[in-house]
Amino acid sequence: MARMMSAPLLNEEKSEHYAACRQERTFNAHSVGNDTVMTRIRHQSLDCSPGCAVEATLQLIDGKWKGVILYHLLQGTLRFNAIRKRLPNITQRMLTTQLRELERDGFVLRTVYPEVPPKVEYSLTPRERTLEPVIMALKAWGDEHTEFRHGPEICADHDGIFSPAAKGIE
Amino acid sequence: MARMMSAPLLNEEKSEHYAACRQERTFNAHSVGNDTVMTRIRHQSLDCSPGCAVEATLQLIDGKWKGVILYHLLQGTLRFNAIRKRLPNITQRMLTTQLRELERDGFVLRTVYPEVPPKVEYSLTPRERTLEPVIMALKAWGDEHTEFRHGPEICADHDGIFSPAAKGIE
């Protein structure tokens, strides 16, 4: 979801009455060549109606992987590749960017151990802990209301958080 | 969020073990000219890890406006333009498509009254009612943890669901 508007500034003209909305600015734009990296701003125009709190929250956990990442981190600190193992389909690039966003949003803490080989751990901040009920609500609903058949061998861990299979990883 | 993979079928080769994931198919592709309309399939590759229930739920309420729309509909049946009034920034096109998706996902009921001028009402299905706790969790968190200053005149309806201002509209 969520693209930027083409001309956020021009927009002020015709929307004076909700111009006071959050106008978070790009904070980290490498913009190498023509591949603008990390132009973080999900949707700038939160319509300031009562529902916008819902929107605001959703922005923070959208992004195709955020939800799952947060969910997995709820079980404890994880290293980069440990997270990757839990998300078989994610690419490094995606994992990195998603983690960076979560970091910037104050949800995860990134700890780099100055070693060789490098070791980076991701853990949750207290702020994210407050999100836990939300994540769990999402999961609960998904468990109850979605029917997507899945091979048991890798998808059957709905009760024990991580089964013994997780013994020797990492 | 969420694009399709370029070659979903090729993907099966290297991911036999979670090939059993939900493979929802495009259901309604007009594809007029080169503007493919409504190629519904958020992300087909739910990684089948325990967190995928979270993802599954998120898919259903992402889409930049879904959350707010659902939230507003929780207050009761609304007509098309009534919804638009609550989302100052949405375009007709977006409102239509979002509503169509919600309809297809079984969340909203679309009732057309064969009159002139046309009258279409949107209401929530029982299925969506089960989502209510989730929506409210999102809203609650947003209310508590996001600071986006807003002009009071249009953003100050956080207690009374819809203030008297909503008297004569529509």
Add this chain to the structure above:
DNA sequence: CAGGATCCGTCGGGATACTG
């Protein structure tokens, strides 16, 4: 190990304009 850099296609979604 944990990424950075690049290239590139897909498609969400905004802005009009038109209509039964």
Add this chain to the structure above:
DNA sequence: CAGTATCCCGACGGATCCTG
């Protein structure tokens, strides 16, 4: 009133190769 029909931009995100 409640939509379609188009045009079009650029963010999202996948694949691939490179590196301290």
